Amino acid sequence: MNCKEKLLEVRDIHKVYTKEGVPTKALNGITFDVLDGEFLGIMGASGSGKTTLLNCIATVIKPTSGQVLLSGANVSSFDSEKLAEYRGNKIGYLFQDFALLDNLTGRENILLPLSIHNVDISAAEKKLNDIAGLFGITDVLSKFPAQMSGGQKQRVAAARSLISDPDIILADEPTGALDTKAARLLMEKLCEINHGRGRTILMVTHDPNAASFCSRILFIQDGVIFHELRRKIPTETREEFYARILQVMAQMGGGSANVL
Numbered sequence: 001m002n003c004k005e006k007l008l009e010v011r012d013i014h015k016v017y018t019k020e021g022v023p024t025k026a027l028n029g030i031t032f033d034v035l036d037g038e039f040l041g042i043m044g045a046s047g048s049g050k051t052t053l054l055n056c057i058a059t060v061i062k063p064t065s066g067q068v069l070l071s072g073a074n075v076s077s078f079d080s081e082k083l084a085e086y087r088g089n090k091i092g093y094l095f096q097d098f099a100l101l102d103n104l105t106g107r108e109n110i111l112l113p114l115s116i117h118n119v120d121i122s123a124a125e126k127k128l129n130d131i132a133g134l135f136g137i138t139d140v141l142s143k144f145p146a147q148m149s150g151g152q153k154q155r156v157a158a159a160r161s162l163i164s165d166p167d168i169i170l171a172d173e174p175t176g177a178l179d180t181k182a183a184r185l186l187m188e189k190l191c192e193i194n195h196g197r198g199r200t201i202l203m204v205t206h207d208p209n210a211a212s213f214c215s216r217i218l219f220i221q222d223g224v225i226f227h228e229l230r231r232k233i234p235t236e237t238r239e240e241f242y243a244r245i246l247q248v249m250a251q252m253g254g255g256s257a258n259v260l
């Protein structure tokens with residue numbers, strides 16, 4: 001991995017949800033940077049604010065205060081054209097539930113972001129074949145999601161998140177619906193696109209196995225950053241990093257050890 005400069009800057013983000021007049025503080029002043037080429041994990045117990053944070057970055061919701069900057073540009077100042085460019089081309093999403101369209105094949109699902117943006121599909125075919133090879137999904141490109149395993153669906157979704165060459169991939173619990181073997185395969189592939197291809201990934205997870213593939217992890221508790229862990233590359237093995245993740249989770253009072 002060759003980390004260079006700040007790609008994403010999250011500056012003092014606060015988010016208060018108000019429902020029927022009752023305020024809930026979801027984020028209470030979160031500040032961090034994601035460096036270009038980094039694989040950053042965000043961990044925390046249920047309700048700690050992880051999805052809220054990712055949604056603020058993705059501009060799905062507006063923070064109550066604070067800023068998100070991509071390559072120095074404040075996303076809250078974007079006009080509708082720039083916002084569409086940001087959402088469509090600058091960030092790629094990977095969701096827990098795959099979010100594939102059932103009536104489209106794997107190939108059509110992957111190419112969908114390009115179709116929406118009127119990109120010449122024939123020029124994208126080469127890229128699609130390359131990404132499909134990397135994710136081991138060449139065989140399922142002509143299948144519909146109902147004909148795929150959970151792991152295959154998620155790797156198709158991962159390929160879709162990459163097809164527009166986004167600056168950063170935002171992954172929300174990408175292994176949450178997968179069994180141990182499929183989760184591991186997905187994480188190995190994400191690691192490969194991070195290490196081998198310099199892709200920047202920001203991943204929310206509560207799974208210490210998935211998190212052990214990251215180069216750095218921020219732990220959130222009650223809407224603030226509670227702790228940071230950095231994997232000592234190249235000396236620290238993933239198993240050793242996993243053990244340190246479990247220690248922090250134990251300090252935070254949550255999480256049971258899963259099988260590596």
Ligand SMILES: Nc1ncnc2c1ncn2[C@@H]1O[C@H](COP(=O)(O)OP(=O)(O)OP(=O)(O)O)[C@@H](O)[C@H]1O
Nearest residue numbers: 017019024026044045046047048049050051052053
């Ligand atoms: N739309 C909403 N309206 C009101 N409160 C909300 C809303 N969305 C989230 N919250 C509250 O904000 C807090 C943070 O929620 P969030 O979903 O960001 O946590 P999380 O860490 O992603 O949890 P999980 O791991 O369970 O997905 C929680 O107390 C939650 O109940």
